[in-house]
Amino acid sequence: MSDLPGDLLYTEEHEWLRREDDASVTIGITDHAQEAIGDLVYVELPEVGSDIDAAGEMAVVESVKAASDVYAPISGNIVAVNEALADDPEKINSDAYGDGWIVRMQPSETIDEGSMMTPDAYQEFLDTLDH
């Protein structure tokens, strides 16, 4: 398993969150998730400006073998989507924590960090899945 970036928060749904300086949050799926899904062929993105509730459907990632929903880890407004994924969904495979980001949200409430995992906690979580 590759190194987990230290400045991110992680969820049990295998999503990562990065707090930006302007209080928005960038969201993507983890390296573990992209590996499990396989080579991506299409990403369906939400509309910029739409409001999404936590656990609501945020995006769809489609690989050669499956189409999976990506659920919003927090409630908020979509302020940006990664348009580059339209032509190059494999950015998620090659750089899940960088160029493969999916959306940026403006949270509508304080983020409950207690429900998220630190890199170490997420690594432990992944280790339990391997068994």
Add this chain to the structure above:
Amino acid sequence: MPFIPHTEKDTREMLAAIGAESIADLFDEIPPELMIDHLEHVPEAMSEMEISRLMRHRARMDGSPLCFIGAGAYEHHIPTAVWDIATRGEFYSAYTPYQAEASQGTLQVIYEYQTMITELTGLDVSNASLYDGASALAEASLMAVRANRRVKTGRILLAPGVNPVYEQVAAAIAGAQGLTFERLPQDPASGNVDFDQLPQGREPVAVVVQQPSFAGTLDDTDRLTDWAHAQGAVLIGVVNPTSLAILLPPGQWGKDGADIAIGEGQPLGVPMSSGGPYFGFMTCKQKHVRQMPGRIVGRTTDLDDNPGFALTLQAREQHIRRSKATSNICTNQGLMVTAATIYMSLLGYDGLVNIANTSHGNTTSLADGLCDIDGISRLYDGPFFHEVALKLDRPVAALLAALAERDILGGFDLTPIVGLDALLVCATETKTEADINAYIAAFADVMSADNA
């Protein structure tokens, strides 16, 4: 490919592997009160002998009338080779070819079919078919909502020429998902869209135009396509595949072309068979391909660089994506599509053009002859393809009944639809000059008998 059922031993082994006693155990989770042991009004199973006899009897009831009805299903000559080839063991199943390693023939047929349909419609991609033309409109409407997310109205505007049955089916399927269908205003002289009365600000998610129209007329598809796009709508074209041999393909309508084209595939080698099975076709622009329901077969190469075929777009189907699938209509009409592909291959481009031109010529002769009779005139002015609406000076139903007694199916009674005494007639290439003259003479006869 052969479809070999499991032996009893296979079944026992599989049940043992998952720890089930019997196949019935697999359905344990269905509450007993939901199980029914018989269906009312559905008769008991019949033996092969009994069912053959019943079907022969039913087939004889059709007789062999001279048919001048179109209205969505069209009698065309089907070369004998079409169904001889289509019913070979290798093709004689509509079963989905999930296993590429066992289905190369079927997959190649679908691939060739998609290629032909995209050439006819002038659009980028075709799916592997849908149930029929009417349900294809429902699927196209739902697809338009997915492809045009900015528009939230769920409002679909239909040109006056869209088949009223298609509207009913689309409303039945898509109505429960929040879509509404409204008609655009009609110019009474041409039967087509009244461009002076087009509504503004209705925010349609899609506009549907049928070419040729249900009444046989030709609408200004260029202007309607551009208008639809200016309204922010997706343009859905409903087209007759035979007509596309000589009419402008939807992909070339207006400045940007139709976004989605659908239609009834029956004219391409499928017998009328009292209404089915038929197949629907659907093509679209490349940019909408992810929103298209159904599956696409693609051509690829294997590890040894040999060409091969595989399902390339199926991840959004129900067997993988369940309730989130782009459609839960998943069964392609494989056998009908096989027949259509063979039909188009045998005819070729010139053959299809010939059929379209001959059908148009025959219908022109028929319309001219009928309009020479007192009390019959064209309902709409303007050009038509192979079907034309006529206005009569008296109720149509009695005339059609009198013609039926002479073994002539004289056309489709438009009266309930247009609110006038009107008849829709069609003469495809299957009608000879003698047939057409016989029909005109018979019509004149029943009219004068009615006068007497």
